[in-house]
Every structure is written in C-alpha cells, then in structure tokens.
Amino acid sequence: MIFNVVIPNLGATGGDVVVEEWLVKPGQFVQAGAPLFVVTTDKATVEVEAFRSGYLHSILIEIGTSLPPGSLVALLADTEQELNAPPPALVLPANSPALERRSIDSEQKQVEEIQPARKILASPLARRMVRQADLDLATLPGTGRQGAILKRDVQRALDLRQLSELSASIPGIEVQRIPVSNARKAIAQRTQWSKSHTPHFYASIDIDMCAAREMLSQAATLAAKHGWNAPTINDLVLRATAKALRKVPRLNASYSGEEILVYGQINLGLVIGLADGMIVPVLHNVDQKNLFTIAAQTKKLKEKAQMGTLTAKDLDGGTFTVSNLGMYGLDSFLGVINPPQAALLTLGAVLQKAVVREDQVVPRWTLTVNLSVDHRAVDGVHAAAFMQELRNLLENPFTLVFEAPKEEVD
Amino acid sequence: MNLDSAVPIEVVLEIYRRMVRIRRFEDRLYQMFLQGLVPGTLHQYQGQEAIAASVCMALRLEDVVFSTHRPVGHAIAKGVPLEGIAAELWGKATGCAGGKGGQMHLVDSTVGFPPSSAVVGSNIPMAVGAALGFKLRGLDCVAVSFFGDGASNTGAFHEGLNLAAVKDAPVIFVCENNQYAASTHISLAMRISDIALRAQAYGFPGLVVDGMDAIAVYNSASQAIAHARSGAGPTLLEYKTFRFMGHSRGDPGGYRSKQEVEEWRKRDPIIRLHNTLIEIYNQTTEALESINREIQVEVEAAIQFAQDSPDPDPATTYQNVFADD
Numbered sequence: 001m002i003f004n005v006v007i008p009n010l011g012a013t014g015g016d017v018v019v020e021e022w023l024v025k026p027g028q029f030v031q032a033g034a035p036l037f038v039v040t041t042d043k044a045t046v047e048v049e050a051f052r053s054g055y056l057h058s059i060l061i062e063i064g065t066s067l068p069p070g071s072l073v074a075l076l077a078d079t080e081q082e083l084n085a086p087p088p089a090l091v092l093p094a095n096s097p098a099l100e101r102r103s104i105d106s107e108q109k110q111v112e113e114i115q116p117a118r119k120i121l122a123s124p125l126a127r128r129m130v131r132q133a134d135l136d137l138a139t140l141p142g143t144g145r146q147g148a149i150l151k152r153d154v155q156r157a158l159d160l161r162q163l164s165e166l167s168a169s170i171p172g173i174e175v176q177r178i179p180v181s182n183a184r185k186a187i188a189q190r191t192q193w194s195k196s197h198t199p200h201f202y203a204s205i206d207i208d209m210c211a212a213r214e215m216l217s218q219a220a221t222l223a224a225k226h227g228w229n230a231p232t233i234n235d236l237v238l239r240a241t242a243k244a245l246r247k248v249p250r251l252n253a254s255y256s257g258e259e260i261l262v263y264g265q266i267n268l269g270l271v272i273g274l275a276d277g278m279i280v281p282v283l284h285n286v287d288q289k290n291l292f293t294i295a296a297q298t299k300k301l302k303e304k305a306q307m308g309t310l311t312a313k314d315l316d317g318g319t320f321t322v323s324n325l326g327m328y329g330l331d332s333f334l335g336v337i338n339p340p341q342a343a344l345l346t347l348g349a350v351l352q353k354a355v356v357r358e359d360q361v362v363p364r365w366t367l368t369v370n371l372s373v374d375h376r377a378v379d380g381v382h383a384a385a386f387m388q389e390l391r392n393l394l395e396n397p398f399t400l401v402f403e404a405p406k407e408e409v410d
Numbered sequence: 411m412n413l414d415s416a417v418p419i420e421v422v423l424e425i426y427r428r429m430v431r432i433r434r435f436e437d438r439l440y441q442m443f444l445q446g447l448v449p450g451t452l453h454q455y456q457g458q459e460a461i462a463a464s465v466c467m468a469l470r471l472e473d474v475v476f477s478t479h480r481p482v483g484h485a486i487a488k489g490v491p492l493e494g495i496a497a498e499l500w501g502k503a504t505g506c507a508g509g510k511g512g513q514m515h516l517v518d519s520t521v522g523f524p525p526s527s528a529v530v531g532s533n534i535p536m537a538v539g540a541a542l543g544f545k546l547r548g549l550d551c552v553a554v555s556f557f558g559d560g561a562s563n564t565g566a567f568h569e570g571l572n573l574a575a576v577k578d579a580p581v582i583f584v585c586e587n588n589q590y591a592a593s594t595h596i597s598l599a600m601r602i603s604d605i606a607l608r609a610q611a612y613g614f615p616g617l618v619v620d621g622m623d624a625i626a627v628y629n630s631a632s633q634a635i636a637h638a639r640s641g642a643g644p645t646l647l648e649y650k651t652f653r654f655m656g657h658s659r660g661d662p663g664g665y666r667s668k669q670e671v672e673e674w675r676k677r678d679p680i681i682r683l684h685n686t687l688i689e690i691y692n693q694t695t696e697a698l699e700s701i702n703r704e705i706q707v708e709v710e711a712a713i714q715f716a717q718d719s720p721d722p723d724p725a726t727t728y729q730n731v732f733a734d735d
Contacts, residue, residue: 009443044661
C-alpha cells in the first residue's frame with residue numbers, strides 16, 4: 001500500500017511549519033521511528049519520524065515551503081515494486097491544505113474557482129472592536145501571525161477614521177464638490193497604505209550634469225541625422241538607474257514579511273501625470289536597453305498614457321519607480337513609495353547652481369535627486385551605495401553608452 | 411525497607427498488563443500523531459510505566475491519585491477505562507471529561523482519579539488536602555501525588571510536604587525523576603543528586619528507588635502506603651526513571667545525547683519485567699505474547715470507539731464547568 005506522510009501538529013500554537021530538509025531520498029527505505037524529514041516550528045527545529053517502515057515513494061513539496069499541520073508532504077510505499085506505480089487516488093485527511101496546494105500546481109484556475117472564501121483571522125477583542133465601531137473586518141490589514149487582525153490594527157483603522165472625520169471639511173466656507181473618480185480612489189488607497197505601512201526614509205544627493213548635458217546635445221544631433229528619438233535627461237537617468245540597480249540590487253526588491261525578494265529583472269515604473277491623477281507605465285529590462293531604445297520606448301509610453309491606450313502589459317511588473325517633476329522647475333521633492341516596491345527615485349530640475357570647485361564658486365548645471373526607501377527591506381548603506389553609483393554614472397556619462405565587449409557567438 | 415520481597419504472581423501479571431497497556435496505547439498514539447490523526451497535544455509516558463502501574467497496583471480502588479500534564483499512564487494504571495481516555499484525547503462527548511479536558515485533564519471519580527492538573531507542582535498540596543480529608547473523616551484511604559523532578563523545585567512542593575508532615579496526612583509523594591524538566595537537566599536545577607533527601611527537611615522518610623524495576627517500585631510503594639494508612643504520615647518516594655519520548659509533541663529531545671537515550675532504553679522496564687516473569691515466575695513467552703495481543707486488540711478498540719464517538723453537544727458547553735450552588 002501507499003501511505004500519506006503529513007505534517008503532524010508540532011507547533012506550540014498549531015501554526016505553520018517550514019520543511020527544511022529530507023533525511024531520506026525518494027526510493028530509499030526508512031524504518032518506522034527513524035527520522036524522515038526536518039521542520040522548523042514556532043519553537044524549535046524538529047525531526048519528524050516515519051510512522052511506519054517503507055520506501056519513500058515521492059516528495060510532494062519543495063524545501064522551504066511553509067505548511068499548516070495536516071498538509072500532505074510525501075508518500076510512503078510498503079514495497080519496492082510500488083515505487084514505480086503511480087500513487088493511487090489519494091485519501092486525504094479532511095480539509096487537507098495539501099490538497100489545495102497540490103491541485104493549484106496542476107489545475108490552477110479550476111481550483112481557484114472552487115476555493116472557499118478565505119477565513120479572516122482576528123482576535124476576539126479585535127472582532128468585538130470591529131463590531132462596535134461598525135467597521136468591516138475584510139478591509140483591515142492584519143499584522144498578527146498569519147495576517148491575523150489584532151487590537152492594534154483595529155485601533156489604527158479607528159485613528160485613521162477619526163483623522164479623516166476631523167479633517168473632512170472646514171465648516172462655514174462655500175465649497176466646490178469634485179466627485180472622486182476610481183483612479184483617484186486607487187491613488188488615495190495606495191498612497192495611504194504605503195505611508196501607513198511602509199517606514200519611509202529618504203536620501204538626497206546633488207549631481208553635476210554638465211557632462212551629461214553636453215552628451216545629450218551630441219546625442220540629439222545623432223538622433224536627428226538617423227531619425228531617432230532624442231534622449232532626454234529623464235532617459236539618461238533611467239539608463240543610469242538601471243545600471244546602478246544592477247550594482248546595488250537590494251533596492252530592486254520587496255519586503256514580504258517573511259523574506260526580502262530581490263528581483264532578477266529591472267523594470268522601471270515611470271510616473272506620468274494626467275489631467276486627473278497619474279499613471280505609472282513600466283519600461284521592462286531597462287538594464288539591457290541602450291539610450292536610444294529607452295528614448296523611443298518612454299516616448300511611446302507617454303503617448304499611450306495620454307491617449308489612455310496603455311495595456312495591462314505596459315502597467316505590470318514594475319520593480320522600482322522613477323518620478324520626475326523637473327519640467328516644473330522644482331529643486332527637488334520627496335515621493336511616496338509605490339508598494340510593494342522598496343524604493344522610489346524623484347528628480348528635480350537641472351538648474352544652474354553656484355558650486356564650489358577648487359576653492360572657486362562656479363555655476364554648474366545641477367540635478368538634485370531624492371530616494372524614498374522602505375526601511376524594512378533596505379538600510380542606509382544600501383541607499384548610499386546606490387546614490388553614489390548613480391552620481392558616478394551621470395557625472396561620467398560615457399560609461400552609460402560604452403559597453404564592455406560581448407563574447408563572440410558563432 | 412525490603413525492595414525484593416516476593417510479590418504474588420497475580421499481582422506481577424496485572425502490573426505487566428497495565429504497563430503493556432500504557433506502552434501500546436502511547437506508541438499507537440504517537441504513530442497516529444505522526445499521521446496527523448491525533449488532535450491536541452501529547453505528553454507521553456513511555457519509559458516510566460513501572461512507576462504508574464506498580465504504585466497504582468499497590469493502592470485500593472477508593473484511594474486517590476493526583477496526576478499531572480502527563481496523566482495517560484497514571485489514568486490507565488488506576489483503572490480509568492481506555493475508551494474514556496482515548497475519547498477524551500479526541501475531544502469526544504464520551505471522553506472521561508466529556509471532551510472538555512483533552513490530554514492533560516483526565517478524570518474518573520469512580521476509580522479514585524480526580525482531574526489531573528497540568529500546572530507543574532500544583533497537585534502536591536491538593537493531594538495533601540485530600541489526605542487530610544480522609545483523616546478527618548476517619549477513613550483509612552490514602553492519597554498519592556505523582557510529580558516530576560521539575561515540580562520538586564516549586565514552592566507548592568515544599569508547602570505541601572511540610573503541611574503533610576505536621577498533620578501526619580496519609581499521603582505518598584511519588585517523584586518520577588526522569589532527569590529532565592522539559593529540556594532542563596536536573597543538574598542545572600538543583601545541587602543535590604537525590605530529591606528524596608528533601609524529605610529529611612520535613613521530618614519524614616524519603617527513599618530513592620530504581621523506577622525501571624517494577625518489583626522494587628511495588629514493594630516500596632506498598633510499604634509507604636501501609637505506613638500512611640497506619641497513621642504514621644507521609645513518605646517521599648523518588649523513582650529514578652527516563653522518558654523515552656520528548657517532553658511533548660514537537661519536542662525533538664535534542665538536549666539529550668543519543669547515547670544517554672540508548673543507555674536508558676536498554677533498561678526498558680517492560681523488557682525487564684518480561685524477563686523477570688519468565689526467569690523467576692516461570693511464565694512462558696507464549697503466555698506473555700498472548701497478553702500483548704489481547705491488549706493490542708483492546709487499544710485498537712478504544713481508539714476506534716474514540717473516533718466513532720459523537721462530538722460534544724454545544725448546548726453542554728457550560729455543563730460541569732462551574733460549581734453548582
């Protein structure tokens with residue numbers, strides 16, 4: 001016969017455990033009572049023993065997976081012959097989450113449709129507070145174990161509500177009422193979420209853009225000759241940002257609560273202001289694109305944004321965002337991080353400023369850039385390393401066009 | 411005290427039965443726990459069976475036993491029906507506590523098993539109170555408090571022993587010294603090597619006995635019980651023993667060396683009594699095997715009964731939870 005190997009109820013609180021290691025390989029024999037695999041619970045690292053002797057038929061989950069008790073993780077066969085046999089129709093413990101997980105892998109859509117609504121975890125006190133305050137449990141983000149909603153989460157929602165009630169209007173003054181569009185609501189929700197959940201910190205640096213301006217003017221001449229799009233300061237900064245992120249990948253990341261997810265692609269979101277609101281189309285794999293390609297693609301994205309023809313593909317997958325208000329002449333400004341990204345770069349205008357060089361005050365074209373950073377994922381040293389690299393690249397702009405020789409391919 | 415007194419064969423066989431019943435039930439529970447089939451927690455008793463079985467065998471039905479967070483062995487030994495214990499572990503209406511207690515709170519007042527108390531050391535003064543009650547009512551019953559080495563470092567231990575001493579309470583303090591209070595070795599928790607020494611401080615006898623030797627446990631317990639029944643007061647019995655499993659479910663026991671566990675497993679009290687039965691009591695291997703088989707059937711039936719039993723009716727939630735007027 002083939003038997004199910006499941007996660008026993010090991011933790012002190014019945015919470016999820018992480019499967020760390022298999023001590024027996026598929027096909028190998030294991031004696032009843034001998035350690036079969038290793039898990040980490042909320043309390044300790046634990047060897048789970050085989051409940052009967054047999055041959056490990058197959059392992060059904062990946063190492064590092066976090067699973068609730070009762071999850072099916074492997075199959076154990078009585079005889080060696082059964083190793084080659086496909087597993088019989090699985091008899092699973094009631095409500096086995098392993099069933100859902102396994103099925104999602106193979107028949108994702110179908111299972112998603114039949115999955116029951118997720119049960120909302122909340123402490124009894126939080127539930128009572130929610131009832132009394134007439135809030136909706138489903139709208140509250142939980143900060144407890146497994147996202148459970150706790151007293152502090154409800155309190156925060158109450159504080160926010162009180163704050164908005166306080167500042168909702170100033171009595172006695174005539175008002176013009178502007179309806180809130182869906183786009184505006186989305187902006188309100190995302191920025192409010194970001195500011196209340198992401199601990200922001202900021203880094204600022206001045207960059208000398210004299211060489212960059214000189215290079216862009218030559219690039220414009222070249223572009224005119226070939227009928228290409230002339231790159232802008234913004235395009236050059238995008239190119240430099242992508243290269244700097246390659247050097248300091250920690251800023252191209254998300255904080256997931258359990259892990260820091262560092263992304264393998266560099267996809268830059270580009271904030272574009274609209275008549276009402278703004279939109280953030282995404283330029284994908286920017287580190288692999290040359291300056292003229294970036295110029296052509298940003299121009300296209302801007303046009304599509306104005307026309308309202310951006311596709312889902314144009315809006316998905318951003319890993320880092322750049323926002324530029326330089327065209328309005330601002331010295332600099334600070335932005336709100338675009339979750340779940342870990343950082344956002346904001347650009348002011350390239351202005352002539354009095355700068356001290358070799359003991360002389362001289363006029364230099366200067367760009368002030370600010371970086372807003374999620375301190376959960378990124379520390380000051382990472383932010384500083386990134387800003388330093390960005391300045392080096394932009395102050396020596398030839399490094400942005402000169403590429404190392406590629407290996408010859410036959 | 412004579413630990414090698416001849417014990418009648420009927421008594422030894424019944425001690426063996428109770429020890430095997432505990433071991434088979436606990437082993438089966440662990441196997442099912444690994445399969446995710448046992449709800450709630452487990453604190454297992456394998457390795458310590460000689461103590462529960464022999465001490466309870468030396469008691470009368472009306473004597474009472476106060477147990478701990480690890481009560482399954484004590485409850486089986488005192489005669490709580492296996493079905494009621496199994497059903498309680500599964501939280502069923504037919505459980506010995508109506509499904510409200512779970513593994514740590516077993517009870518059966520008809521066999522002298524008041525609710526076990528999971529708070530370490532807490533049952534020591536309770537047993538003293540019960541014993542004083544027997545004395546004041548003129549009964550010749552005794553109370554037993556089972557506890558571990560960890561409990562002997564709580565305040566309740568010292569208060570309980572002192573009060574029992576000055577009142578000559580008919581109580582037997584049974585310390586199952588399994589060397590570890592959860593993960594803390596006894597050497598990290600006390601300076602003395604024998605907990606029984608502490609009886610001297612309160613002016614009554616204390617005795618160290620091999621807890622893996624069922625005959626020695628039975629003889630020492632019988633004499634301490636007779637002493638208490640005669641009105642001479644309490645005894646502290648320290649049984650040196652070892653739990654083969656972790657402290658509770660999910661405890662890998664990594665704080666003990668494999669060698670230490672192996673050494674103690676070689677002294678398995680069931681194997682030892684099995685050999686005694688064959689060598690001294692002239693029992694056959696077949697006869698003992700047949701007992702083992704009977705008990706295996708009993709264990710399977712009890713677990714089947716638990717699984718087939720109904721869940722408690724929500725309407726009975728507050729029944730037997732608060733004291734009646």
